[in-house]
Amino acid sequence: MFEVLPSYGHVRDLAARSGSVRPDDDFSMVWEVPSAAWTHLKSIKVALSGAQNLILASDPDREGEAISWHIIEMLQQQDALRDDINVTRVVFNEITESSIKASLQSPREIDANLVHAYLARRALDYLIGFNISPLLWRKLPGCQSAGRVQSAALSLICDREMEIDGFKPQEYWTVLVEFKKNKNLDLANNFLSSHLTHFDTKKLSQFSVSSHTEAMEIEEKINSSNFEVLSSKITKKQRNPSPPYITSTLQQDAANKLDFSSTYTMKLAQKLYEGIQLSDGKSTGLITYIRTDGLHISDEATKDIQSYISERYGQNFASKNGRKYFKKVKNAQEAHEAIRPTDIRRLPSKLVGVLDDDALKLYKLIWSRTMACQMEPATIEQIQVDIGKPDQSIIFRSSSSKVQFPGYQAVYEDVETTSTRDNENGRDDRSEVFEALRNLTAGDPIYLGKVKLEQHQTQPPPRYSEGSLVKKLEELGIGRPSTYAATIKVLKDRNYVIAKGRTLYPEFRGRMVSAFLSHYFTEVTDYSFTADMETELDNVSAGLTEWKGLLRDYWTRFSKYCEHTGNVHIHQVEKMLEKTFGDFLFASLPNESRTCPSCLQGTLIFKVSRFGAGYFIGCDQHPKCKYIAKTLYGEEDEDITSEDTKRNVEPPKLLGVHPSSNEKILMKNGPYGYYVQLGEDKKGYVPKRASLSQVKDVSSVTLEDALELLRYPVTLGNHPDDGQPVVLKLAKFGFTIRHRRTIAPVPKNLKPKDITMEKALKLLLSKDVRRCGRPKRQPQVEEAVEAT
Known part of the structure; x- marks a missing residue:
């Protein structure tokens, strides 16, 4: 009888503060145990009191090995592991009865190499994050963090945006013609669509026809020519099924076909891996382990899949010898099976009502892909007909195809997988066009119907979606299957990128961080470095590289980057960013003039706010001139909308003069919108201002309106409880209404001039009040310190 206890992931991690990895002390590490983890450790300790065996069965990867190692280390620190307790490690690829029983028959010890690889990765990520992030805070306020994989992913997104910014579209034309076999046939239902491939006996490239004039000349020659069938060719080709899913391809397909984010896909996949309770009361996992880059399927599972394919579709649909797949991307570990159902005979239809809709959709995707990968290829019959002038000076091409044998595509026509059909695997049913082309033979006359001239512009490279970003990271060997979803989530949470539909757009904050890192930490954003580091970590896992030597080599180089960047003045950073993003930053200035419209002497430059997290275009004569043209982020760290950032710079508008002081009253457009100001900007003096954010039409603001707004703030009296002003x-x-740290909003139906002290006190007691100031500190977690 076994007692099963969860660890709920890692029971400890590096302390979240500076100095938790100590390069000068042979890379010793300071670990901390979250308060919740102490509870889990205590439960394990209590269960061990009468036990003879401790079996560690965490996930079958580097992180899982580390979890088991941490548990042993913590139990030893607490003297909870008696000498007579037998400690073993088991791994299994699926949570099924047979798999778990098999793993218990082959226990092993903790794999020290996997633990060392974990320690090296964790230390690397810590050293990068905790050394670059403070520099970001100082040089680019509001930019919160940078990490090893995160920075490379951000660089991919921002580099693509630079490509798009610098893209110059190129015009080209295509010529399409509709032919008919019989001169008298109705063109609406009896035509063959063709495209021009040769003109003046020359083969056309994409840009051969580059203007409307050239296209019109070609059309004129076509209209005066007679055509016939020049040749007809029929070929057959086989279309192979896609390999079974690994973590990255599952995320890509779920994004493209189901519109799931990477994080959501992994959440659903984890649910399927952990499984359900069956009608007989037993629990079972529905799919195999979800964090994998291995494409192989066990021999036993392959035989079962092939057997079921033969039963469901026929023997000629099952692959003859069982398909074997191998990874072709960088740094594939292939330590685990591909993602597949634990029982291929557990059809999606049997799980209706058991799984929620989205989990069922993902299971269908995995089930159909697993079936397809062990099926015969589809046989596609293709026909290609060339039509032209007898002298072949003008040639058009028509083509079509039809499915001769569906092969693996049969699974995507199955009633079990209706929601997973897609263009890639759907049957290409164009039999009517195919048969019409088949009936043509060389020398047959054919008649011109309609000529279409179509203008095109070359398109910039597309922005990344979550799916295509994961695919690119995988191709480059950056990160690991378990890191992709978390990496994208961090970029979103940090407001470095924003998702609009399926597309990832870099925020300007993210572009600044990427430019800063590319300029001052070239190694961190270098794709090959990040991929090579994964290779080195794999070498540590295999026992080929000593982990502290790897850290020592990297830290020697990286610390020099940190030392150099720490001495860079913030003005140098401003100049670098202004040079990099000048076209974007100054695009909204009137007539592209950078002369300050306020003092008419200074030049508008990009500046980093010394207070808060703002970035703005301001006058270089500060503090003599405090003019701000526009801002990119407000003091509450919220992005200004695109319309705001693109608004034109406006000079101050004189509304009149104050009747008592004779000072000018100006209306200005600042970083946070329009406001009125009493007096002009002067050195060492901050004039009184009032926001116009509540005014819908600022052009209607009069001198009287401004004088009324500039009255505030008004002290209504002292609070009877403590004597502090209200x-x-x-x-x-x-x-x-404000009293100390308590703020109460004034209802919109209540005029400010009608508010008395009595009404103010009532508002301060209403349920809508809020308190300003720092939030309460979080309780400190208990921690353990260890040098490893």
Whole structure:
């Protein structure tokens, strides 16, 4: 009898503060145990009191090995492992009764090489994050972090945006013609569509016809020519099924076909891996382990899949000898099976009502892909007909295809997989066109119907989607199957990228971080470096590389980058960013003039705010001139909308003069919108201002409106409880009452001039009040310190 206890992931991690990896102390590490993990460790400790065996069965990968190692280390620290307790490690690829029983028959010890690879990766990520991030905070306020894989992924997205920014479209034309076999046939239902391939006996390339004039000349010659069938060719080709899913391809297909994010896909996949409770009361996993880059399927599973294919579709649909797949991307470990159902006979239809809709969709995707990968290829019959002038000076081509034998495509026509059909695997049913072309023979006259001239522009490379980004990371060997979803999530959470539909757009904050890292930490954003580091970590896993030597070699180089960048003045960073993004930053200035419209002497430059997390275009004569043309982020770290960032710079508008002080009252457009100001900017003096954010039409603001707004803040009196002032203020979103740290909004139906002290006190007691200031500190977690 076994007692099964969960560890709930890692029971400890590197302490989240500077100095938790110590290069000067032979890379010793400081670990901390979250308070929740102590509870789990205590449960394991209690269960061990009367046990003879401790079997560690965490996930079958590098992280899983590390979890088991951490548990042993912590139990030893607490003297919970008696000498008579037998500690073993088992791994299994699927949570099924047979798999678990088989793993218990072949226990082993903790794999020290896998643990060392984990320690090296964790230390590398820590050293990069905890040394670059503080530099980012100082040089680029508001930019929160940088990591090894995260930075390379961000660089891919931002480099693609630079390609798009610099892309110059090129015009080209295509010529399409509709032919008919019989001169008198109705063109609407009896035509063959063809495209021009040769003109003046020369084969056309994409840009051979580059203008409308050239296209019109070609059309004129076509209209005055007679045509016949020049040749007809029928070929057969086989289309092979795709290999079974690995982590990255599952994320890609789920994104493309089901519109799932990588994070959501992994959440659903984890649910399928952990499984369900069957009607007989037993629990079973539905799919194999989900974090894998291996394409192989066990011999036993392959035989079962082939047997079921023969039963369901016929023997000629099953692959004869069982298909074997091998990885062709960089740094594939292939330590685990591909992702497949644990029982191929557990049809998706049997899980209706057991799984939620999205989990069922993902299971269908995995089930159909697994079936298809062990089926015969589809046989496609293709026909190609060339039509032209007898002297072959003008040639058009028509083509079509039809499925002769569906092979693996049969599974995508199955009622079990209706929601997973797609263009890639759907049957190409164009039999009518195919038969019409088959009936043509060389020398047959054919008649011109309609000529279509179509203008095109070359398109920039597409922005990445989550699916295509994962595919690119995999191709380059950057990261691991378990890291892709987390990497994309971090980029989104940091506001470095934003997802619009399926497309990932870099935010300007993200582009600044990428440019900063590319300029000052070239190795971190270098794709080959990140991929080579994965290779080195694999070598540590295999026992070929000593892990501390790897860290020592990297730290020697990386620390020099940190030292150099720490001495870079923020003005140098501003100049670098201005040079890199100048076209974007100054595009909205009137007439592209960078002369300050306020003082007429200074030049508008890109600046980093010394207070808060703002980035703005301002006058270089600061503090003499405090003019700000536009901002990219506000003090609350919110992005200004695209319309705001593109608005034109406006000079201040004089509304009049104050009746008492005779000072100018100006209306200005600043970083956070329009406002009115009493007096002009002066050195060492901050003029009184009032926001116009509540005014829908700022062009209607009069001198009287401005004088009324500039009255505030107004002290209504002192609070009877503590004698502190109660103040009526004009805030960003309307009027508020403030008393110490308590803020109460003023209802929109209540005029500010009608608010008395009595009404203010009632508002301060309403349920809509909020408190400003720092939030309470989180409780500290307990921690353990260890040098490894």
